[in-house]
Amino acid sequence: MGKQKKFVEEITPMDEDFAKWYTDIVKKAELTDYSSVKGCMIIRPYGYAIWENIQKVLDQKFKETGHENVYMPMFIPESLLQKEKDHVKGFAPEVAWVTHGGDEELTEKLCVRPTSETLFCEHYAKIIQSYNDLPKKYNQWCSVVRWEKTTRPFLRTTEFLWQEGHTAHATEEEAQKETIDILNIYADFCENVLAMPVVKGQKTEKEKFAGANATYTIESLMHDGKALQSGTSHNFGDNFAKAFNIQYTDKNGELKYVHQTSWGMTTRLIGAIIMVHGDDSGLKLPPKIAPTQVMIVPIALHKEGVTEKALELKDRISKVARVGIDISDKMPGWKFNEYEMKGIPVRLEIGPKDIEKNQVVLVRRDTGKKTFVSIDEIETKVVELLDDIQSSMLNSAREHRDENTYTAATLDEFINIAQNKPGFIKAMWCGDTACEEKLKEVAGVSSRCIPFKQEQISDKCICCGRDAKHMVYWGKAY
Numbered sequence: 001m002g003k004q005k006k007f008v009e010e011i012t013p014m015d016e017d018f019a020k021w022y023t024d025i026v027k028k029a030e031l032t033d034y035s036s037v038k039g040c041m042i043i044r045p046y047g048y049a050i051w052e053n054i055q056k057v058l059d060q061k062f063k064e065t066g067h068e069n070v071y072m073p074m075f076i077p078e079s080l081l082q083k084e085k086d087h088v089k090g091f092a093p094e095v096a097w098v099t100h101g102g103d104e105e106l107t108e109k110l111c112v113r114p115t116s117e118t119l120f121c122e123h124y125a126k127i128i129q130s131y132n133d134l135p136k137k138y139n140q141w142c143s144v145v146r147w148e149k150t151t152r153p154f155l156r157t158t159e160f161l162w163q164e165g166h167t168a169h170a171t172e173e174e175a176q177k178e179t180i181d182i183l184n185i186y187a188d189f190c191e192n193v194l195a196m197p198v199v200k201g202q203k204t205e206k207e208k209f210a211g212a213n214a215t216y217t218i219e220s221l222m223h224d225g226k227a228l229q230s231g232t233s234h235n236f237g238d239n240f241a242k243a244f245n246i247q248y249t250d251k252n253g254e255l256k257y258v259h260q261t262s263w264g265m266t267t268r269l270i271g272a273i274i275m276v277h278g279d280d281s282g283l284k285l286p287p288k289i290a291p292t293q294v295m296i297v298p299i300a301l302h303k304e305g306v307t308e309k310a311l312e313l314k315d316r317i318s319k320v321a322r323v324g325i326d327i328s329d330k331m332p333g334w335k336f337n338e339y340e341m342k343g344i345p346v347r348l349e350i351g352p353k354d355i356e357k358n359q360v361v362l363v364r365r366d367t368g369k370k371t372f373v374s375i376d377e378i379e380t381k382v383v384e385l386l387d388d389i390q391s392s393m394l395n396s397a398r399e400h401r402d403e404n405t406y407t408a409a410t411l412d413e414f415i416n417i418a419q420n421k422p423g424f425i426k427a428m429w430c431g432d433t434a435c436e437e438k439l440k441e442v443a444g445v446s447s448r449c450i451p452f453k454q455e456q457i458s459d460k461c462i463c464c465g466r467d468a469k470h471m472v473y474w475g476k477a478y
Helices: 002-009 018-028 045-064 085-094 117-127 172-192 239-244 268-277 306-317 332-341 352-356 375-403 411-420 433-443
Strands: 032-034 041-043 075-077 096-101 104-112 136-145 159-169 199-202 214-221 227-237 247-249 255-257 259-266 294-298 323-325 346-350 359-364 370-374 405-407 424-429 446-451 470-475
Touching: 018 032, 018 268, 041 045, 045 136, 045 159, 045 172, 045 268, 117 136, 117 159, 117 239, 117 259, 159 172, 172 199, 172 214, 172 227, 172 259, 214 268, 214 375, 214 446, 214 470, 227 239, 227 268, 239 259, 259 268, 268 375, 294 306, 294 332, 306 323, 306 346, 306 352, 306 375, 332 346, 346 352, 346 375, 352 359, 359 375, 370 375, 375 405, 411 424, 411 433, 424 446, 433 446
Parallel strands: 294 323, 294 346, 405 424
Antiparallel strands: 032 041, 075 104, 096 104, 136 159, 159 259, 199 214, 199 446, 214 227, 227 259, 247 255, 346 359, 359 370, 424 470, 446 470
16 A cells, blocks of 8 residues: 555646646656657657547548648748748747758758648649649648747747648638638547637737737636647638749639638647546546556456456457556556556556456546456447546536636736636737737736627627627636
């Protein structure tokens, strides 16, 4: 028991130091390791397996909606990056530059891609000539580099993995539909796969992507009351098309500029999973994204027939779920804590007494509840339990979000909530960037999004008292 207790104590309690709790889990659940390159992380097999599951689901969704995967170069010539002025201005502080190839100085600097809009635009300008070439719906899975000043594994790193979609359309209406369709795919994925509720909405002018007409976002609330931008979808209009001369001949023989979109999700989703669902024992993984959904821990391995029965169960369960087995000589208590730490949704215990009774013990990671189940029904019961855990985790996260979402009708009330109650604040806004900046200054919060679902809290802006245009979600963010 002493060993078991010590293992749990290795995680800093989240209420004591949330940032330390987070890094403890990332390290001790073997998701990442630190690299000798400052700000870069080594994603270990378990962390990468979660990313592979994210990739698998999203990739299928993209392909079902007519998108194709491509791969663009890692490097972007400086002259190409400069073509869309607003865009380059937005990324300039974070760009990493290559100045030498071997011993020779390059005639033109190359940036390591912070994002690939300019590369896609250059390519589209070559391959799009007619309305018959549209739409172009491309996606790429790759890494990007942004020279961040402060870093934290998954949440903000110098290099990170992501997918970036880039599409070109004949009309503004088609581009707008694509932008919102993708946002809905992201929201559905977060809620139904990651068990993470989100708020859908539009970014303010101040917060939108550099070079875009409009940016749409899904915002989620972490356990500590901070918001996390979990996915974005941008409508570029014809801004990039004009900068890169991406034109097509329409059905009437007239030259028109294409309308473009861009959208992405990153490995920060893994950070979100940790901070939405985790507890003081470690990770809690929603079953749909967990690399291992069921871990079999045989009890009294030295007793006759236990290992054989456990292996038989593994074979049966593997037909309905991702299952592992631990037949090492480590103590059961150590194993229990290890798999709690790793967030495996279900632990299956089986020992000599269970075999006699033709039963197993199923232990839920989300609640700790134990259930005795007949071996004859194991496949059905495992599937039912995983489904219940998935929906329970979403409900629990939604309850936490709703309990930590506040409404403010006056500036004093707004400031008081911002200072004393971590979470989302719903308040009215006039649409003026000056008020947005003032709220950041006096309350330390930023606008998270103008939600699609609007509420009329009052008629007046929370900051200046003029007529309000929107209800906005505000909050402190990662």
